[in-house]
Structures are given as structure tokens and as C-alpha cells.
Amino acid sequence: MCRDVTLPSGPLFRVAGFRLSLPCHVSGYEGSRIQEFEWYLYRDDAGGRQIGVVSTRDKGFPYAPFQARVRNGEVRVERDSGDTVRLVIQRLRPEDQGKYECYTPSTDSIYQGNYSGSVAVK
Numbered sequence: 001m002c003r004d005v006t007l008p009s010g011p012l013f014r015v016a017g018f019r020l021s022l023p024c025h026v027s028g029y030e031g032s033r034i035q036e037f038e039w040y041l042y043r044d045d046a047g048g049r050q051i052g053v054v055s056t057r058d059k060g061f062p063y064a065p066f067q068a069r070v071r072n073g074e075v076r077v078e079r080d081s082g083d084t085v086r087l088v089i090q091r092l093r094p095e096d097q098g099k100y101e102c103y104t105p106s107t108d109s110i111y112q113g114n115y116s117g118s119v120a121v122k
Contacts, residue, residue: 003028003113007102011120016096020089020121023080024102031107033082038105042118043098050101056085057105065095097122 006025014020026035038061039053054070055061056077062070069075074090089096103116 003104003108003115005102005104005114005117007100007117007119009119011122013122014092016092016094018092020087020092020096022087022100022102022119022121023084024086024117025084026104027083028113029083029104029107030109035083035107036105037077037085038103039077039087040101040103041096041098042101043095046098053100054087 004027006027008023012022024037024039026037029035036055036057038055038057041051041053042048043051051065052061052063053066054075054077056079062075066075069089076088077085078088079085087100087102099118099120101116101118106115
């Protein structure tokens with residue numbers, strides 16, 4: 001078995017003011033059928049720094065740029081199944097552009113495969 005995290009191939013081109021729905025699926029894992037997910041953004045203008053967007057397991061996860069938007073539900077994770085979620089941004093902003101990473105914390109007894117995947121959103 002080899003863990004694999006899958007997102008749409010990109011880059012994805014979206015328009016500010018419209019909705020982004022970004023699916024993420026993990027396969028080949030051990031443990032619970034309900035997997036946890038964390039989303040990060042790497043902005044082009046942030047020098048490669050990681051910005052926490054939203055998490056399925058930690059309400060205090062979002063970094064400052066996303067805290068209010070997560071609190072009011074504009075940015076959220078919707079669960080399609082135990083091992084598939086989607087990041088939803090209700091109204092994209094210009095500063096939401098960058099590389100999105102979907103990370104799955106390990107439930108495996110040994111390290112096996114990829115624990116994250118990423119896609120560029122422009």
C-alpha cells in the first residue's frame with residue numbers, strides 16, 4: 001500500500017469574486033476511513049512561506065489572513081467522503097492566488113508515499 005494525495009492538475013484559472021471548489025482525495029492509507037486534511041497556501045508574494053488556510057481537525061489552524069473568513073464560513077472544508085474533501089472559497093480575492101497544498105496527517109504505521117499534493121490557482 002502506498003499513500004497518495006490527489007488534486008486536480010493545474011494550473012487552475014479562476015476569476016476574483018467567484019467560488020473556488022478544490023477537491024482533494026487520499027488513497028492507499030492505513031487506519032480510519034475518516035482521514036484528516038489541512039490546507040496551506042503559498043502566495044507568490046510571500047517568499048515561499050506557508051499560510052495555514054483551514055483544517056478538518058483543528059479549529060485554531062487558520063493563519064491571520066484566513067481566520068475571519070473561516071469563522072464566517074466563507075472559507076471552509078466540505079467532506080464528500082471519509083477520504084475526499086474539498087476546499088471551498090465562496091468569493092475568491094486577488095490575494096488568494098498561489099499554490100494550494102492539501103496535506104493529510106499520517107495514520108500509517110510506517111512512512112509510505114505522499115502525504116500532500118498541490119495545485120496552482122491563478
